[in-house]
Amino acid sequence: MEGMTFIVKTTTKLLIGIIFLFGIYITFYGHLTPGGGFAGGIMLACGMILMTLAFGKRMSLGKLSDFYASLLDNLGAFTFWTIAMLGYIGGYFFMNFIEKSNPFGLLSSGTILTINIAIGVKVFASVFAVFMALTIFGRFVSGLISEDED
Amino acid sequence: MENWLPIFVAAPLGMAFLNLLVTKVFRHVSSYLTMAVVIFLLWLSIRFFGEQPFYYAMGGWMPPLGITLVWDSLSQLLVLIVSIITLAVTLFALPYMQQYTAQSKFYSLYLLMIAGMYGVILTGDFFNLFVFLEIASLASYALVAFGVEAEELEASFKYLVLGGVSSTIILLGIALLYSATGTLNMADMAGILAQGGPKNLIFFIFALFIMGFGLKSAMVPFHAWLPDAHPSAPAPISAMLSGLIIKALGIYCVARIFFIILGIVPIVKTVLMVLGGLSMVIGVFLAVGQWDFKRLLAYHSISQMGYVMVGIGLATPLGILGGLFHLLNHAVFKSLLFLCSGAFEYSTGTRQLKQLGGLMKKMPWTGTSCSIAALSISGIPPFNGFWSKLIIIIALLQAEYYLLGAVTVFVSFMTLISFVKVQKYSLFGSLPKKFQDIKEVPVLMVTGMVILALLCVGLGLLYPFYGQAILESARNLMVEPYQYLQYAMP
Numbered sequence: 001m002e003g004m005t006f007i008v009k010t011t012t013k014l015l016i017g018i019i020f021l022f023g024i025y026i027t028f029y030g031h032l033t034p035g036g037g038f039a040g041g042i043m044l045a046c047g048m049i050l051m052t053l054a055f056g057k058r059m060s061l062g063k064l065s066d067f068y069a070s071l072l073d074n075l076g077a078f079t080f081w082t083i084a085m086l087g088y089i090g091g092y093f094f095m096n097f098i099e100k101s102n103p104f105g106l107l108s109s110g111t112i113l114t115i116n117i118a119i120g121v122k123v124f125a126s127v128f129a130v131f132m133a134l135t136i137f138g139r140f141v142s143g144l145i146s147e148d149e150d
Numbered sequence: 151m152e153n154w155l156p157i158f159v160a161a162p163l164g165m166a167f168l169n170l171l172v173t174k175v176f177r178h179v180s181s182y183l184t185m186a187v188v189i190f191l192l193w194l195s196i197r198f199f200g201e202q203p204f205y206y207a208m209g210g211w212m213p214p215l216g217i218t219l220v221w222d223s224l225s226q227l228l229v230l231i232v233s234i235i236t237l238a239v240t241l242f243a244l245p246y247m248q249q250y251t252a253q254s255k256f257y258s259l260y261l262l263m264i265a266g267m268y269g270v271i272l273t274g275d276f277f278n279l280f281v282f283l284e285i286a287s288l289a290s291y292a293l294v295a296f297g298v299e300a301e302e303l304e305a306s307f308k309y310l311v312l313g314g315v316s317s318t319i320i321l322l323g324i325a326l327l328y329s330a331t332g333t334l335n336m337a338d339m340a341g342i343l344a345q346g347g348p349k350n351l352i353f354f355i356f357a358l359f360i361m362g363f364g365l366k367s368a369m370v371p372f373h374a375w376l377p378d379a380h381p382s383a384p385a386p387i388s389a390m391l392s393g394l395i396i397k398a399l400g401i402y403c404v405a406r407i408f409f410i411i412l413g414i415v416p417i418v419k420t421v422l423m424v425l426g427g428l429s430m431v432i433g434v435f436l437a438v439g440q441w442d443f444k445r446l447l448a449y450h451s452i453s454q455m456g457y458v459m460v461g462i463g464l465a466t467p468l469g470i471l472g473g474l475f476h477l478l479n480h481a482v483f484k485s486l487l488f489l490c491s492g493a494f495e496y497s498t499g500t501r502q503l504k505q506l507g508g509l510m511k512k513m514p515w516t517g518t519s520c521s522i523a524a525l526s527i528s529g530i531p532p533f534n535g536f537w538s539k540l541i542i543i544i545a546l547l548q549a550e551y552y553l554l555g556a557v558t559v560f561v562s563f564m565t566l567i568s569f570v571k572v573q574k575y576s577l578f579g580s581l582p583k584k585f586q587d588i589k590e591v592p593v594l595m596v597t598g599m600v601i602l603a604l605l606c607v608g609l610g611l612l613y614p615f616y617g618q619a620i621l622e623s624a625r626n627l628m629v630e631p632y633q634y635l636q637y638a639m640p
Binding site for chain 2: 067074075078081082084087088091093094095
């Protein structure tokens, strides 16, 4: 059985939804409260890393494979650039071209919300992909150990 | 309002990410996308060369609050150098990188490095300078390790650690400047400092920047990473690192910050000249004994950057002109030499000079280009290296630095010795038996090298036609820095 003990798995199952929710909250409210795309993305990635530690690599790669992690990573960065270029078409590079109104509301900051989401996706996918890239080395060593045990 | 300026940063940055998305569906297009961006940027830099200086407010936020990009004569010079060298190197990279896997990742990192360099050159904001500096540096750390052999990873790690130290120190300097002036906008800061800033703090900031940018430009006490990092990278990246990165991130920042923002003071001039003199002498002595072609070239980079530093540190109009001219020339001939070393490696599989020989007969185009570059770097008339060294030496003698002038001549002589060795062992002499059936490299690689070889000849001979527009206007800005305040701020 892959992964850690039953206790860890149960706790992870209970926590993982809350961790993701909190990460998404931090990303979406980046323009109103401390935080933003980077912090929220790191939290989302930490959720995935916790899942990897508790349930094993196969489980989390089943949820988000390395191909899609890389795709999301590029897509996030490209969306960020696209928003900047939309502002460029409107007048200046990085111009905030969406109407700003309703102070302290979720939709009060124009493009900043979309930029935060793009950064969140990018950081989430790339930190997860870096973690998965590091585990490539682990597989080879654990294979050697199991051979020794046999 | 000139809207084209942010394209210099936006185009390579966007293509770096688009490239990775597109190559998930269509493989093998990344090189063509890169080529398209590079040609477009070269067209842009030539089309708008000589425009009146102006600033561009990012996002519509006016300085001193917002981030600005500034187009002036010094930026124009560097942008032109980067665009031309990038074109030649990209032409070379198209066939050369076929040897490696994961080409799309290579081209993405390459475009990020280009975007970082353009950003550093164009920015008018201190923190933005740091961000672009990090983009270019991080991309180059990854590119040095691109071959993922043990030696390359070690070199990359060394480069990463020392580069990280230098970035941290530069960031500390920027933080102290911010605390002293309360602004990050360069022009605003220059205006505040011109009215008199805290003297002791400014000297401390000078010391931090000399160390930080000295590490980036590999001046001698800080040069340890360069002889490992530059030879380990794939040849096009070696050419980019030696030809452009150490200039855009090192010397250019010194010129911009020390001369235009902070205002140069005599003791800093002396320090720059001492560092430059040490780099010249120690670099060339370390280079003479090398038998690895790329490692030899890397040590010569240290030595030649010493020339640039001496010229700029002299801070007389002629000295600065010589320094900037040598910067332009060194970018051309050192990139060409690294490309030639890559071409030799491509054909023969080795870069040890002792195993090569007689390649002039088998590879006439590469051999001739290599020969031209070697003569340029050693300062043989009428190639470009001669003229810039001559200007630096005349400037030193005019300013009555006779000893340093003599050292400069001596270093030039040592450079000649080591490149005579290079030519004897690689181009002339007898061809080893195992290389009897090697061929000239593919035509695109030859094109890249021939462009740079023609520039080596042309830059020397045609100085009267382009010198006024390109170099002397940049020199005038560095000599009269108060001009910067007139166009970089509203």
